[in-house]
Amino acid sequence: MRISCVLAPTLLSPEHIAVAERLGYERAWLFDTPQQSPDVWMTLGRAAELTGTIGLGPGVLVPSLRHPMSAAAATATLASRAPGRVAVAFGTGFTGRSAMGQKGLPWSAVAAYVRAYRGLIRGETVTWDGAPIKMLTSPDRLDRAAADVPILISALGPRGEQVTKDLDVDGIMSFGQVPAGMKDFTWGSLFIGGTVLEGDEPVDADRVKETAGPAWSIAYHVGMEFMGGLDAVRTMPGGEAWAARIEKTPEPERHFAVHDGHLMRLNEADEAAWNAGGHAMLKDVTLTGSPAEIRERVAAYAEQGVTELGFQPCGAQIERELEKFMEAVG
Known part of the structure; x- marks a missing residue:
């Protein structure tokens, strides 16, 4: 299982991602939550400048927050700065829409958006808002820079899993719970937060x-x-x-x-x-426990089809949380 990290972006996230790289994390994902965080793409761009090997990506993008051309251009820009390291994920909008008083997008809307976005980063002409659009050739060659960027869909439930299969993307993603059908995908990413307990530290500390x-x-x-x-x-x-x-x-x-x-x-x-x-x-809803308990949970996730575990650290000591979790999982 690959061990990655996921962060709610702050202005310090690029530095935290650099720490994660040194500790051996596979990838750093950032939430797309503009109602409370710095811009996800600008933050990832800065992280690309501070790192050289760790994977980078937004997890997850909310289609209603930006035009598919804007998302394609942002992806191509990041892929140019961090070639071979970028992946993207899309979802229905929890909480990128919920926190702004909107219901999640219907899966049909997500599917249409992802198809258009994927076509754009591959240099194809797609139809959006009733007109054909494509990424035009530029001196920076952004029209092809993101052609091979992997795409994941955040889905929990049969409808989302079916849309993920129909889109034939690279993988499926979830937060907190393992989708029943995760074993059906070669890339199954689970995001979960928690902490490594110190000795007999109580859970209400x-x-x-x-x-x-x-x-x-x-x-x-x-x-x-x-x-x-x-x-x-x-x-x-x-x-x-x-x-x-x-x-x-x-x-x-x-x-x-x-x-x-x-x-x-x-x-x-x-x-x-x-x-x-x-x-x-x-302990029931987070990945919290002693190092041994955490290793046991991680092994159970692997049995359920999880191939990438994205650990979310929180609090004032993000570096400490990243270090202790990596030590726990070995």
């Missing part, structure tokens, strides 16, 4: 909350968006406290309360759930 809490809190965000809303969340440990905080925000702006700090830090509702006992499910 402040350090653990800071580093693994953001990944843990996604259980509530997913429950709100996909599993039945507040009623579903209330059935979870700490869910009543989480829902009570969310209900204080008027519905038109409730998505702010849900997704504030998404995968970067705990927001007010997440803090309330943690303090109400929600931390009890930390």
